[in-house]
Amino acid sequence: MKKKKFINVARKVIDLEIKALVKLKRSISTSFDLAVQQILKCQSKVILCGVGKSGLIANKIASTFSSVGTPSFNLSASDSSHGDLGSISKKDILILISNSGETNELKNIIQFANRNKILLIGIVSQKNSVLYKSSDIKLLIPKAIEAGSIIPTSSTTSQLALGDALAIATMKQRKFNKKDFKKIHPAGSLGVQLKTVEDIMLKDNAIPFVNENLKMKNALKTLTSKKLGFLLVRDKKNNTKGIITDGELRRFGQKNQNIHNTLVKEIMTKNPIGIDKNALAAKALSLMNSKKITSLCVYEKKNKFKTIGVIHIHNILQSNIS
Numbered sequence: 272m273k274k275k276k277f278i279n280v281a282r283k284v285i286d287l288e289i290k291a292l293v294k295l296k297r298s299i300s301t302s303f304d305l306a307v308q309q310i311l312k313c314q315s316k317v318i319l320c321g322v323g324k325s326g327l328i329a330n331k332i333a334s335t336f337s338s339v340g341t342p343s344f345n346l347s348a349s350d351s352s353h354g355d356l357g358s359i360s361k362k363d364i365l366i367l368i369s370n371s372g373e374t375n376e377l378k379n380i381i382q383f384a385n386r387n388k389i390l391l392i393g394i395v396s397q398k399n400s401v402l403y404k405s406s407d408i409k410l411l412i413p414k415a416i417e418a419g420s421i422i423p424t425s426s427t428t429s430q431l432a433l434g435d436a437l438a439i440a441t442m443k444q445r446k447f448n449k450k451d452f453k454k455i456h457p458a459g460s461l462g463v464q465l466k467t468v469e470d471i472m473l474k475d476n477a478i479p480f481v482n483e484n485l486k487m488k489n490a491l492k493t494l495t496s497k498k499l500g501f502l503l504v505r506d507k508k509n510n511t512k513g514i515i516t517d518g519e520l521r522r523f524g525q526k527n528q529n530i531h532n533t534l535v536k537e538i539m540t541k542n543p544i545g546i547d548k549n550a551l552a553a554k555a556l557s558l559m560n561s562k563k564i565t566s567l568c569v570y571e572k573k574n575k576f577k578t579i580g581v582i583h584i585h586n587i588l589q590s591n592i593s
Contacts, residue, residue, distance in 0.1 A: 284418040291415035291425035292432055298413050299436075306392050306408045307440045310341065315362035317343040320351065322376045324423040325368040325430060332366075332434030339442040348376035356383050366392045368434075370412075370426045372400025381405045394430055464592065468555050469548040471590050472569045472580035473499075479581075480505055481535055483512050488531035490515075499583060501566055504539045510576040511568055513539030545570050548579065556587045 310317055317336055321329035329345050336343035346355060356379070359365060365384050367377055372395040384391040385405055393406030396414055403409055410433060418424035479497035481490045483504050494502055494517065504513040515538055523538050524530045530538075545568035546555050555567055569580035 284424065287416050287418040288425050288428045291413070291429050294413040294415060295429045295432060298411065302408055302410055303436070303440075306410060306437060307444070309390055309392070309408065310364060310437065310441050311444055313341075313362070313364045315342070315360055315364075317341055317364045317366065318346050318359055319343065319366045319368065319434075320346040320348050320377065320380060321368035321430075322348045322374045324427050325370060325374075328427050328430045328434065329366070329368050331431060332368075332438065335435060335438040336441075339438055340445055340447045341438065341441055346380075348374070348380065351383075352376070352379045356380065359383070359387075359389060361387055361389055364390045364392065366394065366434075367402055367406070368394040368430055369400075369402050370396050370423060370430075372397045372402030374402075377402060394433060396426060464551070464553055466552045466590060466592060467548065468546055468550050468552055468567075468569055468582055469580070471552055471586045472548065472582045473586065474569075474580040477581075478578065479503055480578075482507070483534070483536035483539070485535050486531065487520075487533050487535060487538065490535050491531075494520075499566070499581070502535070502539075503543070503568065503578060503581065504535050505578075511543065511545075511578045512536065512576075513541045514543035514566075514568075515539045516566075543568050545575055545578070546582070547571070552582070552587050552590065552592045555582055556584065556592060559584050559587075 317333070319329035319333040320326070326345070326348060333343040333345040346358065365380070367380065369377055372393065378401060381391065381401060391406050392408045392410060393402045394410045394412060395402045395406070396412045397403060398411065403411070412426065412429045412433065415425040415429060417426060477497070479493050479499055479502045481493050481502050481504055483506050490502055500517045502515045503511055504515065506512050513536065515535065519538065519540065520530070527533065544558070544562055544564065546558060548569050548571050559565060559567065565584045567582050568578045569582055570577060571579055
C-alpha cells in the first residue's frame, strides 16, 4: 500500500471528527449552563462513569476536573454493581456517558441515582434512551458518522470535548489560576515551570547581609559563612544599597593592597538587580541570563529596596527549571 493512501485515511478520520465537533458546537444549549451551575454548587464530588470506550473518556474527564480544582473520580460501571455504588453519596453529582444510553451496566447506576435523588447528568446521543429520559440534566451529543464505521471514534471525540468544556467552564468561573494549578501539580513538568521565585528563594538568616560601613575584613567572614559568592549591602535603615560578588573582590584586591580596611560601600556595585517574589522562577533565570549575573535580590510588591530573599542560579537549576 502506498504511503499516500495512509495519509488519505488519516485526513478522512480527522475530517469526520471535525464535522462531529462542529455539530456538537452548534448543539450546545442552556442545558450546558445548568450542568456547570450544578457542578459549581456541588459540595462533594463529581463522579463520572461510562462503559467501554466511553468509560475511558469518563476517566480522562474525571482527571481533568480534579486537576482544575473540582474533586472528581471515575467509577467502574461493572464494579458498581458489586458494591461500589456505596462510594456515591447524596451530595455527589453523577455524570454518566453513553452513546446509546442503553448500556446494561449503567442501568443499575441510573436506578440507584434516581432512587436516592442523586443529581444525574447524562451525556448521550439517543433521545429515546433510558439514560436520556432518566437524567436530571440532559447533554445531547448529535449523532455523527464514526470515522472507523464500527468503532467509537467521532462519538468519543465529542464526549471528550464536551467534558473538557464542562471542566474549563467551571475552572474559569472559580478563577482557578496558575498558582492553584501549581499547588495540585507539584511534581509535574508544568508545575515545576510554574514555581515562583518565592518557592525557591533563600531567606532570613541565609541572606548574606552586611552593613555598608563595615570593613571588608569583617564582611569577608559573612561571605565565607554564607557560601553564596556574594554579599548584599544595607544601610542603617535596612534598605538594600548594593552588592559585592567574589569576582569584584578579586578584581579590587588586584588593584588595592589595603582591601581589608576598605569599607564595604566603597567596593559595592550600587542598586543590585531585583525581582518580585511572585514572578516565575523561569523569568528570574531569563533575567539572570540577559544581565549575565548569577543572583537576584527578591522584593515584595513595590518595596524594591527591602530585600526579603535572594535567589541564586543554582537554586533555579536544582529545581529543574529551564
